Amino acid sequence: MPRLSATVIHWFAATWLVLLTLLAPRLAAAPFVPSGQPADNLSASIVTFQPGSLYWQRFGHNALLIRDVARGRAISFNYGIFDFAAPNFFLNFARGHMTYRVVPNHLERDLLNYQAEGRWALEQRLNLDARQIGLLRDYLEWNVQPENAEYGYDYFISNCSTRVRDALDYAMAGGLKPQLVGHPTAATWRSEATKLISPDALLMVVMDLAMGPTADQPIDLWQQSFAPLALMQALRGTTVTDSAGRVRPLVSYEARLLPGGRANDPPARAPDLRLQFLLAGLALAAILIGLAKFRGAATARWLLMPIAVGFSLLCGFGGVLLMLLWLATEHWAAWRNESLLLVNPLSLWLAASLLLYPRPRWRPALWTRRIALLLVATSVIAVLLRYLPGATQENLHWALLLLPVHAALAWLFWHAKKPADEL
Numbered sequence: 001m002p003r004l005s006a007t008v009i010h011w012f013a014a015t016w017l018v019l020l021t022l023l024a025p026r027l028a029a030a031p032f033v034p035s036g037q038p039a040d041n042l043s044a045s046i047v048t049f050q051p052g053s054l055y056w057q058r059f060g061h062n063a064l065l066i067r068d069v070a071r072g073r074a075i076s077f078n079y080g081i082f083d084f085a086a087p088n089f090f091l092n093f094a095r096g097h098m099t100y101r102v103v104p105n106h107l108e109r110d111l112l113n114y115q116a117e118g119r120w121a122l123e124q125r126l127n128l129d130a131r132q133i134g135l136l137r138d139y140l141e142w143n144v145q146p147e148n149a150e151y152g153y154d155y156f157i158s159n160c161s162t163r164v165r166d167a168l169d170y171a172m173a174g175g176l177k178p179q180l181v182g183h184p185t186a187a188t189w190r191s192e193a194t195k196l197i198s199p200d201a202l203l204m205v206v207m208d209l210a211m212g213p214t215a216d217q218p219i220d221l222w223q224q225s226f227a228p229l230a231l232m233q234a235l236r237g238t239t240v241t242d243s244a245g246r247v248r249p250l251v252s253y254e255a256r257l258l259p260g261g262r263a264n265d266p267p268a269r270a271p272d273l274r275l276q277f278l279l280a281g282l283a284l285a286a287i288l289i290g291l292a293k294f295r296g297a298a299t300a301r302w303l304l305m306p307i308a309v310g311f312s313l314l315c316g317f318g319g320v321l322l323m324l325l326w327l328a329t330e331h332w333a334a335w336r337n338e339s340l341l342l343v344n345p346l347s348l349w350l351a352a353s354l355l356l357y358p359r360p361r362w363r364p365a366l367w368t369r370r371i372a373l374l375l376v377a378t379s380v381i382a383v384l385l386r387y388l389p390g391a392t393q394e395n396l397h398w399a400l401l402l403l404p405v406h407a408a409l410a411w412l413f414w415h416a417k418k419p420a421d422e423l
Contacts, residue, residue: 032148034138038130041070042137044171045126046164047107047257048232050119051196051264055203057117058266059196062164062228065107065123066137074107077140077167080160082153096330098153102163104144111257120260124235127252128171129242136171143167156189156333161228172240176250179238180222187224189333190215190394195270196227205273209318210325212337213393229266277401284311285408292412301358308354308412311405315375316348338393341382342402346371350409364413372410379403 045065051058063076079102083089092098114121128136142148152158169176190211197204225231238250288308294300322343325334353368364372383399385391 032139032142034135037134037138039134039137040130041068042130042133043067043069043125044128044133044136046124046168046232046235047076047110048122048124048228049114050121050260051229051266052117052119053199053264055197055200057119057264058199060228062161062231063110064136064140064164064167066133066140075104076107076110077102077104077144078110078160079151079163094329096154099150100153100159101149101151102140102143103149104140114260115258118261119258119264120256121258122232123255123257124232124251125253125255126168127240127242127248127250131243132171132173132240136167139167139170154330155193156223156226159226161231162226165222165225165231175241176238177222180225180234181220183221185219185221185224187219187230188216188394189219189223191270192219192224192227192230195268196266198267198271199264204271208273209339209343209398210322210331210334210337212326212333212335212339213391214335215333216392216394273397274400277397278404281401281404285404288405288408288412292415298358298360301360305354305357308357308409309351312347312351312354312409315343315402316345316351318343319345319347338382338385339395339398341378341385342395342398342406344375344378346375350375350413353413362416364416369410369413372406372413375406376403376410379406 043066045067047063047065049061049063051060061078061080063078065074065076067074079100081101081103082098086092086099111121151163165176190208193211193215194204194208197207221230221234225234235251239247240250241247284307288304291300291304291307295304319340322334322337322340323345325331326337326340349368349371353364356362379399379402382395383403386393386396386399
């Protein structure tokens with residue numbers, strides 16, 4: 001009997017351990033249940049903050065604000081909190097596996113931070129009734145609990161602005177979304193993102209190159225509200241229905257909490273790079289051909305080599321990056337990127353051959369010359385794809401930049417003295 005009792009005890013302990021292990025995730029992810037208590041002494045607002053000068057601040061920020069007039073307290077709920085010191089932060093960022101969290105803070109502290117950065121802050125007081133504010137309060141109080149505070153971040157569909165938008169839609173019993181979904185805009189994911197990041201020109205062109213055709217789908221107001229300033233503007237045209245059935249403007253009034261300045265305001269639209277890229281591509285192609293014409297001079301060969309090798313390395317490693325974004329990450333906006341026809345990993349093969357260009361008797365092999373022609377052909381295909389029915393990807397400016405240079409390199413390879421056709 002003692003041995004049987006010990007066995008039974010061990011069996012029960014193991015069973016409970018398994019049950020607790022299985023139940024723990026469910027308990028942590030328990031659904032939100034509102035209290036049903038109205039909030040007679042509270043008001044709700046959305047506070048939008050101007051974009052900043054640092055690259056991660058370029059998109060602006062917004063937060064939900066709950067004011068308690070009786071207590072003289074104002075708490076802002078910020079969904080854009082991340083930590084550079086988190087384990088594997090940059091690796092997770094590259095893979096598209098980012099975790100952000102919502103954190104409450106006293107409004108005064110938030111304003112001090114943004115004031116020090118010279119950024120304006122605009123409050124939009126919401127025309128929600130006591131029942132709707134009670135729902136919003138309950139949801140936010142549940143959401144900031146440690147087991148609920150973290151969420152999977154996605155730049156376009158799950159960020160500080162979309163979380164604010166969705167919480168507000170919940171408080172309005174789904175009354176916000178129908179007013180924004182299907183309302184067309186002139187924007188795409190690409191145009192909105194590149195517009196906001198355009199003050200950082202290098203980062204803008206890298207982001208633009210990394211995005212595929214999905215980023216060029218037209219977006220409606222609901223989707224465009226991933227950008228805090230776009231949500232701020234969209235709310236100005238929306239309404240809310242209270243418990244008595246009265247329809248009122250959602251925003252009752254607006255007030256500047258911080259003056260800020262205009263230096264960090266984004267431009268009205270994304271820059272058009274076609275002319276600049278075409279001129280740059282033609283200039284670089286002319287330089288390569290001009291130096292190749294004087295190949296007999298050692299100075300010309302040594303000047304051409306780093307230019308041609310640098311271009312080929314950028315295209316080659318750029319192509320590797322685009323492939324990794326498509327095949328090995330969750331960055332859906334970068335999938336099926338047709339710019340792989342322009343920045344191709346095969347350029348690395350050319351770079352290896354071009355390192356030997358300063359030799360007086362440089363002889364590119366047949367396969368190297370064929371690869372140079374292939375890169376011209378794929379660049380032409382990238383241009384032609386733009387004019388096919390149903391084509392969406394906006395990468396013509398990249399073709400205008402890269403096609404002339406690929407053609408110049410192909411000319412360089414095929415006008416070198418021909419070796420025997422061996423590998």
